[in-house]
Amino acid sequence: MHHSSSSRALARLNLGPRLFILAAVVALIVLDISGAAARPFVGGPGRPVVPPALTFATESLDGSGNNLFHPTWGQAGTNYLRLAPANYADHIATMVAGPNARFISNRIFNDLGQNLFSENNISQWGWAWGQFLDHDMGLRDETPAEDASVAFNASDPLESYSNETGSIAFNRTPAAPGTGVTTPRQQVNTLSSYLDASNVYGVTGARATWLRNPDGTLMLPDNYLPKVGARGNAATAPAMDLMGQLAGNPNDAVVAGDVRANENLGLTAIQTLFAREHNRIVASLPNTLTGDQKYQIARQVVGAEVQYITYNEFLPALGVKLAPYRGYNPFVNAGISNEFATVGFRAHSMVHGDFDVDFEPGQYSDAQLAAFTAEGVSVSNTPDEHSLTIPLGLAFGNPDLLPQVGLGTMLAALGNEHQYKNDEQIDNELRSVLFEIPKPDAPPGSFNCQDPNVEPNCFTDVSDLGVDDVMRGRDHGMPSYNAMRVEFGLAPKTSFTAITGESTDKLPAGLTINSPQILDFTKLLDSNGNVIDPTSPAAQDSAVTGVRRATLAARLKAIYGNVNNVDAFVGMVSEPHVPGTEFGQLQLAIWKDQFTRLRDGDRFFYQNDPALQLIALRYGVTFRHSLADIITLNTGTPVGPDVFHAPPPAPAPAVVTPDSGHHHGDPGGFSTPADSTQPGRRRDTQH
Numbered sequence: 269m270h271h272s273s274s275s276r277a278l279a280r281l282n283l284g285p286r287l288f289i290l291a292a293v294v295a296l297i298v299l300d301i302s303g304a305a306a307r308p309f310v311g312g313p314g315r316p317v318v319p320p321a322l323t324f325a326t327e328s329l330d331g332s333g334n335n336l337f338h339p340t341w342g343q344a345g346t347n348y349l350r351l352a353p354a355n356y357a358d359h360i361a362t363m364v365a366g367p368n369a370r371f372i373s374n375r376i377f378n379d380l381g382q383n384l385f386s387e388n389n390i391s392q393w394g395w396a397w398g399q400f401l402d403h404d405m406g407l408r409d410e411t412p413a414e415d416a417s418v419a420f421n422a423s424d425p426l427e428s429y430s431n432e433t434g435s436i437a438f439n440r441t442p443a444a445p446g447t448g449v450t451t452p453r454q455q456v457n458t459l460s461s462y463l464d465a466s467n468v469y470g471v472t473g474a475r476a477t478w479l480r481n482p483d484g485t486l487m488l489p490d491n492y493l494p495k496v497g498a499r500g501n502a503a504t505a506p507a508m509d510l511m512g513q514l515a516g517n518p519n520d521a522v523v524a525g526d527v528r529a530n531e532n533l534g535l536t537a538i539q540t541l542f543a544r545e546h547n548r549i550v551a552s553l554p555n556t557l558t559g560d561q562k563y564q565i566a567r568q569v570v571g572a573e574v575q576y577i578t579y580n581e582f583l584p585a586l587g588v589k590l591a592p593y594r595g596y597n598p599f600v601n602a603g604i605s606n607e608f609a610t611v612g613f614r615a616h617s618m619v620h621g622d623f624d625v626d627f628e629p630g631q632y633s634d635a636q637l638a639a640f641t642a643e644g645v646s647v648s649n650t651p652d653e654h655s656l657t658i659p660l661g662l663a664f665g666n667p668d669l670l671p672q673v674g675l676g677t678m679l680a681a682l683g684n685e686h687q688y689k690n691d692e693q694i695d696n697e698l699r700s701v702l703f704e705i706p707k708p709d710a711p712p713g714s715f716n717c718q719d720p721n722v723e724p725n726c727f728t729d730v731s732d733l734g735v736d737d738v739m740r741g742r743d744h745g746m747p748s749y750n751a752m753r754v755e756f757g758l759a760p761k762t763s764f765t766a767i768t769g770e771s772t773d774k775l776p777a778g779l780t781i782n783s784p785q786i787l788d789f790t791k792l793l794d795s796n797g798n799v800i801d802p803t804s805p806a807a808q809d810s811a812v813t814g815v816r817r818a819t820l821a822a823r824l825k826a827i828y829g830n831v832n833n834v835d836a837f838v839g840m841v842s843e844p845h846v847p848g849t850e851f852g853q854l855q856l857a858i859w860k861d862q863f864t865r866l867r868d869g870d871r872f873f874y875q876n877d878p879a880l881q882l883i884a885l886r887y888g889v890t891f892r893h894s895l896a897d898i899i900t901l902n903t904g905t906p907v908g909p910d911v912f913h914a915p916p917p918a919p920a921p922a923v924v925t926p927d928s929g930h931h932h933g934d935p936g937g938f939s940t941p942a943d944s945t946q947p948g949r950r951r952d953t954q955h
Contacts, residue, residue: 323882324568324878324879324882324883325871325872325877325879326564326567326568326879327462327464327567327568327571327872329460329466329469329470329471329472329473329476330343330344330345330460330471330472331343331344331460331461331462331464331466331471332344334462334602334870334871334872335598335601335602335869335871336598336871337598338598338601341461341601341602341603341869342460342461342462342601342602342603342604342869342870343460343461344457344458344459344460344466344471345456345457345458346456346457346603347444347447347454347455347456347457348406348408348454348455348456348457348603348604348605348606348609348610348744349601349603349604349605349606350452350454350605350606350607351605351606351607351755351756351861352607352746352747352751352752352755353452353747354452354453354454354745355745355746355747355748355751356452356453356745359452360448360449360450360451360452360453361443361448361449361452361453361745363416363440363742363743363745364742364745366738366742366833366835367827367828368418368419368421369418369436369732369734369735369738369739370418370419370420370421370424370427370436370730370732370735371421371424371827372734372735372738372827372835372838373694373699373732373734373735373738374424374426374427375426375781375786375787375823375826375827376692376734376820376823376824376827376838376842377617377692377693377694377699377734378426378693378694378696378699378787379693379694379695379696379699380787380788380789381696382693382789382792382811382814383688383807383808383809383811384688384689384691384693384811384812384813384814385686385687385688385689385810385811385812385917386618386686386687386688386689386690386812386850387689387795387812387813387845388585388586388587388848388849388850388913389686389795389913389914389915389916389917390585390586390618390686390687390850390912390913390914391682391683391684391685391686391687391911391912391913391914392534392620392623392681392682392683392685392686392687392914393582393682393683393687393895393911393912394582394585394586394618394687394850394912395615395618395619395687396534396535396538396682397538397577397578397582397895397912398582398613398615398618399531399534399535400467400535400538400539401463401574401578401582402613403459403467403526403528403529403535404459404463404464404465404466404467404526404574405459405460405461405462405463405466405604405866406457406459406461406604406608406609406613407457407458407459407526407527407528408441408455408456408457408458408609409441409442409455409456409458410509411442412439412440413439413440413441413442413443414439414440415438415439415440416438416439416440416739416743417435417436417437417438417439418435418436418438418735418739419434419435420433420434420435420436420730422434424782425782425783425784426782426784426787429700429730430730431729431730432729433729436730436731436732436735437731438735438736438739440743441455441740441743441744442455442456443455444456452745453745454606455606455744457603457604457609458471459471459526461602461603461604461866462602462866462870462872463571463574463575463578463866463870464571464574464872465525465542465567465570465571465573465574466525466526467524467525467526467529467539468486468524468525468539468542468543468546468567468570469525469567470506470525470526471525474506475506475525476525478499478505478506478523479494479506479523479524479525480563481559482559483550483559483562484550484553484557484558484559484560484561484562484563484566485546485547485550485551485562485563486543486546486547488540488543488544488547490671491540491544491675492522492540492670492671492675493522493523493524493529493536493539493540493543493667494522494523495519495520495521495522495523496508496518496519496521496522496523497519498523502518502519505523506523506527507527508521508522508523508524508527508529508530509527509528509530509531510530510665511530511531511664511665512661512664512665512666513664513665513666514530514665514666515665520667520668521665521667522536522667524539524543525539526539529667530665530666530667531664531665532660532663532664533623533658533663533666533667533669533670533673533678534623534663534678534682536667536670537670537675537678537679537682538679540670540675541675541679541898541899541902541903542570542573542574542898544675544902544903545570545573545898545901545902546566546567546570547566548901548902549565549566549569549570549889550562550563550565550566552887552888552889553565553566553887553889554887565883565887565889568872568877568879568880568883569880569883569889569890569891571872572874572877572880572891573891573893573898575867575873575874575891576874576891576892576893577893577894577895577898578863579863579867580894581894581895581910581912582912583859583863585910585912585913586849586850586851586912587846587848587849587850587851587856588849588851588856588859588860588863590860590863590864590867591864593867593868593873593875594868595868595875595876596868596869596870596871596873596876597868597869598869598871600865600868600869601865601869602865602866602868602869602870603865604862605858605861605862606744606745606746607746607747607752607755607756607836607858608858608859608861608862610740610741610744610746611741611746611752611836611837611840611858612840612854612855612858612859612862613858613859613862614737614837615690615850615855616694616698616733616734616737617688617689617690617691617692617693617694617695617841618687618688618689618690618850619660619687619688619694619695619697619698620660620685620687620688620695621659621660621695621696621697621698622657622658622659622660622663622697623656623657623658623660623663623678623681623682623685624655624656624657624658624681624684624685625655625656625657625658625673625677625678625681626654626655626677626680626681626684627654627655627656627677628654629654631654631674631677636672637649639672640656640672643662643669644659644662645657645658645662656673658673659697660695660697660698661697675902675903675905676899676903676904676905677905679899679903679905679907680899680905680907682911683907683908683911683912683914684914684915685914686914686917687914689812689850690841690845690850690851690855691841692820692838692841692842693814694733694734698732698733698734699732699733699734700730700731700732737837738835738837738838741835741836741837742835746835746836746837747836748832748833748834748835748836748839749761749767749831749834749835749836749838749839749840749854750831750832750834750839751836752836752839752840752854753839753853753854756854756857756858756861757857758853758854758857760831760832761831761839762831763821763831764821764822764824764825764828764831765819765821766831767821767824767831767834767839767842767843768819768820768821768824768842768843768844769843769844770819770820770821771819772819772821772822773819773821773822773824773825774822775818775822775823775826776817776818779817779818780826781823781826781827785817786816786817786818786822786823787816787817787818788816788817789802789814789815789816790815790816790817791814791815792807792811792813792814792815793811793812793813793814793815794806794810794811794812794917795810795812806917806918809917809918810917810918820842824838824839824842836854839854840852840854840855840858841855843855874891894909894911895911895912896908896909896910896911899911
């Protein structure tokens with residue numbers, strides 16, 4: 269339902285120390301995980317002292333009861349919070365109109381294959397951990413509702429792909445029960461909002477039971493996630509989303525707490541890592557505990573580890589600084605906001621078009637390397653380089669590839685590569701051929717269609733994640749960009765140059781919004797502001813800023829006409845970054861709001877949960893592990909202490925004096941002899 273301004277303020281309220289007495293009372297409400305009351309020590313002549321069953325409050329699977337005063341806050345199956353009034357054309361449910369989303373994508377999100385990297389040296393763990401968290405706290409009802417497919421214009425001068433269906437498929441999210449008729453349409457979050465590792469365990473008893481063994485461990489055949497047939501009948505396994513190759517081979521899917529665990533190789537690796545971590549903790553516990561007790565202890569610790577890494581490594585690395593923690597506040601609603609889920613937590617520009625994986629000489633046999641090549645993996649095995657390049661298309665829906673590569677090797681690779689810059693540009697693996705496999709008559713070695721760059725002629729349809737980002741905002745009734753800024757305490761922007769930080773919103777003379785030349789890169793800059801020779805390897809290894817023939821402001825103005833018409837997602841990713849962060853003002857404000865509420869409104873937050881101290885004292889098991897610790901403990905693979913930062917790239921040779929500032933485009937910028945750079949793809953070759 270629509271929240272009044274007072275209720276929206278209440279969701280963010282923090283009373284802190286004034287709730288000390290209340291918090292103490294809450295801490296006394298305990299649950300014996302063995303199902304029996306706590307017992308004193310028992311002993312006698314010749315009899316060992318038996319410790320009492322550990323007594324502490326445990327989290328429900330679905331988040332219910334976390335807040336004792338508002339038991340449904342953050343519970344799976346409840347509506348996303350709305351912090352701003354819903355924005356529907358009829359004020360109830362009809363999507364607002366706007367420019368065609370593929371038209372926007374071809375002019376704003378199209379990266380022409382040019383690599384632009386994080387200016388803060390954030391590794392691929394930035395987006396990978398973000399996706400892992402996303403799958404812990406939010407999932408809309410994926411049941412297809414009304415068809416709102418986006419028209420595909422094959423005659424668009426900026427369109428390089430073909431689409432035999434004539435449209436890009438898009439279905440609306442179903443209306444939450446009781447909404448969208450006389451009251452504004454709302455959407456359901458099918459997951460628990462809390463950071464509780466529900467992506468490892470599930471939010472239903474049926475899924476959790478399927479995943480666990482009687483001894484308290486999670487089922488991990490050969491130390492990897494179980495396939496759907498692991499219990500004997502694949503038809504009875506918990507449902508999993510099928511994408512890419514899995515659409516035609518559903519029995520190859522692996523099962524985890526979240527339905528999206530097969531989505532890409534990096535995500536599957538992280539899901540596997542924390543299932544192993546659960547089992548490592550169980551193995552460290554004494555056999556005086558039952559299997560159920562071990563399971564609950566390990567689950568409590570793993571959830572705390574996810575929180576600990578998020579608040580002590582992930583958020584600081586990305587430049588998200590929160591106010592100091594003042595203790596649990598039951599008046600703060602930790603629920604995921606629609607604004608966060610639908611706009612703010614979408615950072616698809618960060619995602620690489622491939623995984624570059626280094627390996628040790630002799631790590632793989634000649635037969636294994638030949639098998640990689642046959643599957644579509646590019647193999648470099650020379651005296652100077654030992655690496656695999658796995659196209660993102662091959663990594664989609666391909667969990668069988670993880671045991672072949674090796675868990676530790678895959679996780680280490682995420683920390684050795686720089687993630688892409690969180691800007692308006694999206695790799696064509698995501699922007700045009702998401703989850704698709706090449707057509708049957710594609711050239712031999714079909715995944716060569718995606719390496720070294722995406723070949724449009726290999727595909728028959730277009731699937732565009734940028735289109736989905738724009739359309740989902742309209743589907744969920746998101747406010748416009750300026751209205752969203754106001755909701756999060758920011759001043760509205762009065763011009764397109766104010767949005768982007770550029771000097772002009774005029775297209776170059778002789779060019780229109782339909783001229784392909786507007787996207788040409790005319791200058792590339794490294795993190796020090798040095799101009800990079802566009803013909804040098806550094807152009808694909810070290811660039812953090814790309815200047816285009818037409819400024820981003822000019823393209824936005826030509827598309828939207830008025831700053832108040834800009835879609836929230838498009839405006840958000842068009843903002844220059846706040847120094848020292850990966851975000852513009854709006855996205856940073858949305859993250860701060862949500863991660864503050866997730867912390868302050870969670871009774872089981874690691875700094876508030878007394879059970880974690882009891883577990884540490886009784887069994888020597890601690891949640892205070894860095895992500896690097898957890899990787900090494902569960903794979904034996906040594907990694908650096910800070911996996912969220914990749915090694916800095918080699919300095920790029922400068923061709924002119926340093927040039928600083930934020931650039932999306934500059935008609936007067938440096939041009940190559942061909943008048944533009946023509947890069948092959950967005951790929952980081954620095955390891």
